[in-house]
Amino acid sequence: QSVLTQPPSASGTPGQRVTISCSGSSSNIGSNYVYWYQQLPGTAPKLLIYRNNQRPSGVPDRFSGSKSGTSASLAISGLRSEDEADYYCAAWDDSLSGRGVFGTGTKVTVL
Amino acid sequence: EVQVLESGGGLVQPGGSLRLSCAVSGFTFSTYAMSWVRQAPGKGLEWVSAISGTGASTFYADSVKGRFTISRDNSKNTLYLQMNSLRAEDTAVYYCANTFGGPDYWGQGTLVTVSS
Numbered sequence: 367q368s369v370l371t372q373p374p375s376a377s378g379t380p381g382q383r384v385t386i387s388c389s390g391s392s393s394n395i396g397s398n399y400v401y402w403y404q405q406l407p408g409t410a411p412k413l414l415i416y417r418n419n420q421r422p423s424g425v426p427d428r429f430s431g432s433k434s435g436t437s438a439s440l441a442i443s444g445l446r447s448e449d450e451a452d453y454y455c456a457a458w459d460d461s462l463s464g465r466g467v468f469g470t471g472t473k474v475t476v477l
Numbered sequence: 478e479v480q481v482l483e484s485g486g487g488l489v490q491p492g493g494s495l496r497l498s499c500a501v502s503g504f505t506f507s508t509y510a511m512s513w514v515r516q517a518p519g520k521g522l523e524w525v526s527a528i529s530g531t532g533a534s535t536f537y538a539d540s541v542k543g544r545f546t547i548s549r550d551n552s553k554n555t556l557y558l559q560m561n562s563l564r565a566e567d568t569a570v571y572y573c574a575n576t577f578g579g580p581d582y583w584g585q586g587t588l589v590t591v592s593s
Contacts, residue, residue: 401577403522410572410583411514411522422580454522458577464536466512466524466577 369394370455370469377475378445386472388438388455394467398458400438402431405452414453415440442474450476479503479582483573486587493563497587499556499573504582507531507551512576513558515569516586525571526558541567563591 371389378384388400402415413422415431418438430441438457442449455469485497497513513525526547527536535547546559556573570586 399577401581405522410585412583413581416578416580420579452521456522456524456576462539464527465538466514466527466536468514468522468524471521 369459369467370457372453372455372469372472374470375473375475377477378442379477380445380447382445383441383443384445384449384474385442386440386453386455386474388440388469390436390438390457390467392436393461394436394457394459395433395438396436397460400431400433401456402429402438402440403454403456404449405454407451411454445476447476450474481573481582481584483571483584483587486571486589488590488592489563490593491564491591493591494559494561495563495589497558497560497571497573497589499558499584501554501556501573501575501582504575506549506554509575509578511549511556512574513547513556514572514574514576515567515589516572517566517569520569523569524576527577528556560589563589565591567591 399417403411405411414429418433419431428444453472459465459467480502482500512527528547532549544562548557568591572586574583575581
């Protein structure tokens with residue numbers, strides 16, 4: 367069962383800004399870095415944001431991450447049709463001797 | 478160029494065993510903690526297990542603790558997942574990745590199907 371909670375869906379029209387939330391606790395988001403992944407159908411997850419707000423090379427600056435307390439957010443600005451995908455947050459959790467945790471996932475639809 | 482290649486998946490009966498491998502090239506394998514992450518058909522991502530760069534520390538999800546064993550051979554740049562007492566709910570695509578560090582790299586996954 368997922369420890370990080372995300373909204374099941376989000377949507378927007380091309381060019382709009384979409385924000386996805388990720389809610390956790392003091393043992394995961396509250397004390398560790400947050401990571402964000404994009405998954406297109408039938409493909410492996412792709413890292414979009416690491417260490418809360420860092421973008422790997424090749425990821426457009428339309429994608430940005432932030433963290434505050436025990437919550438984090440991924441923002442997609444200038445929404446494009448190719449952004450239609452599933453998005454997951456993730457973090458290390460210091461409880462139970464340590465474990466990784468993923469969010470419940472958010473399906474982004476471009477209207 | 479970084480390459481991550483999982484192998485060893487397949488069809489296995491409930492109660493059976495399977496060993497997954499993950500061959501890595503293009504980065505200094507021994508300096509990275511590695512994880513196995515799985516995704517059941519139509520479901521979200523689930524972290525399964527992790528191991529430190531030296532192999533001295535291992536971590537498991539409650540759902541696999543006592544049944545799965547993660548290990549690594551840094552001389553071969555290879556990560557392993559020994560899966561015993563497999564259940565139908567272990568059916569998933571299993572990914573290998575150097576998660577929870579800096580930029581990470583994922584393989585394309587290997588499918589494990591547990592069915593009679």
